[in-house]
Amino acid sequence: MASNRISIKDVARRAKVSITTVSRVINKFPSVNPRNIKKVDQAIAELKYRPNISAQRLASGTNNTIGLVMPGYPGIFHSFFAIEIIRGVGHACESLRLDMVFHISDGNNPLNTSYLGGVIFADIIENAKQVQQAHDENVPCLVINNVVEDIDVSYIAINNFKGGKLAAEYLVSLGHRRIAVITGNLRTQAGFDRFDGFMKGIDELKVAISKELVFNGDYSRRSARQAAEYFFSMDDARRPTAVFAHSDDMALEVIAVAYEMGIRVPEDISVMGFDDNPQAIYGPVALTTIRQPVFEMAEKSVRVLHEMVTGKRDQKYRVALDPELVVRDSCLPVGAS
């Protein structure tokens, strides 16, 4: 432990008051004589005193540490999603003066929640047990990016179904009929729902999509490249006129492959992404995409959790935020080149 030898006693002695008074000024009780406040503040400064948080927590029985547990599967850290979550949660913790302890988990080791005021699960992938456990242990918890039905916990999710549908409707409205899709990891709820929403949307509009235009990706650029090479090597009659990638990153890769092969976007083919990653604005074409408010979701999750931890909220918080269509330059009506 850091040499933090000076304790509240030293401060009290130096300020010639009781430790209780010192405690009071530390915790900004209103009932302290201004003179004493001054003396104590001065003593604190001179002694470079910093309260021992473990002691504070033990004595007060409070805990403003929250855990952020992220699925640890390979590649997640390179995704826009993960970064935005970390940023959003980190930012909110900073402003609420909460400590965030960060956990990468593959779901195998049980989570030690004993020193956590609450925990935020960034998606549930292979680690539903941990959520169940936290819930069983009565630790306030909240799940991000996942509509959870089987456990009675709070969540803030994105309506990915609607996002997929939005994409389908937009592309079809542009006259596209041969629309390829590069899915995310279908074993995740987000991946599945986007695909599901897209297909249902297509279906409702009486358009059919052949199986060969569905490429099972995994959010990686690598899988997008494979998909693009596959689609672009098709002969004219079968080749898609539009491709909907389930992440902006993948869409960007599709565009890159297109240019490498001398195919222009959007003139020769329309490309649509999902995320609204700012990176996607500065390429050769600004990307048309489905925006999902990840940062906001992450921030909100901290605020809600904090309310639960502090007892200001007793009931569960369960919402699915709507994504929205962001039209930029990478999609054109079919035949408009």
Added chain:
Amino acid sequence: MASNRISIKDVARRAKVSITTVSRVINKFPSVNPRNIKKVDQAIAELKYRPNISAQRLASGTNNTIGLVMPGYPGIFHSFFAIEIIRGVGHACESLRLDMVFHISDGNNPLNTSYLGGVIFADIIENAKQVQQAHDENVPCLVINNVVEDIDVSYIAINNFKGGKLAAEYLVSLGHRRIAVITGNLRTQAGFDRFDGFMKGIDELKVAISKELVFNGDYSRRSARQAAEYFFSMDDARRPTAVFAHSDDMALEVIAVAYEMGIRVPEDISVMGFDDNPQAIYGPVALTTIRQPVFEMAEKSVRVLHEMVTGKRDQKYRVALDPELVVRDSCLPVGAS
């Protein structure tokens, strides 16, 4: 605080032993009767008991929480560097059973280190004060990615100067004479050193580089795109035959722009990166780059810090790791197309 009412006393009562014995089995003391271990473990399981970490810390005077403070400037979170740091630190904490509290900082608010066993600073950008403060407060701390001379702290850095030089030497050995460079943020030590090393390397080899071939970037893809457009619009006599981007991300963007403009890599122009980002292997050409072991550096930093925190290391740890050249397919001898 999470309802964690059951305490060590309850366990002791239930197992019919003293709380000390319970404490001993919790902390895996070797000297406990197997029978008692069993009884205690059972009681713990039945009661769903989880020790109160604040109490443990207060009583033992230890603290296995470490802080990771990252500079909060825009864009950092989208960099390979930041992600690798988080991954590496997170991973090492996981295996050392340390808690990592994550801090995004613009360097303005002072850092509260009172509950931190130690602190890792991921680079120093605008926040040298915080490092100084932690050092003054006697909190074990370690700086990553920065050779720090003016404060007496430990650091693990990368020899970026050497990295830049390596790039210069390789490109020159390939016969290139008009070599463009897209720098990172020159106000960071890493950015400056890479550039410095590169220029010195060029210089030693008696090659001159005109000012117009130096583009002041900032690690963003956006700046790389600007740079590429600028370089590629030059007439044949002035146009560079190779470009060295100070990050793989930027190099990838250069390649993308090249293909968009019908310029082939490496046939028409050689491109070199810096990082060894796995993303850079799957593009149209596998990227030749300078590898810097960021993940390893991050992991190592946790281990070293942990030694400092636990008193197993008393002197400062100060190293600069060597980067290495990774030759793949994006650079060709000049005129070899």
Added chain:
DNA sequence: ATGAAAGCGCTAACAG
């Protein structure tokens, strides 16, 4: 407005 004293839940001598 202030202080004395009793814990918070646990670990660490110290005996036995």
Added chain:
DNA sequence: CTGTTAGCGCTTTCAT
């Protein structure tokens, strides 16, 4: 191998 007893540094009654 086990239990008793002090604290760790702070907050919180309860008096004053």
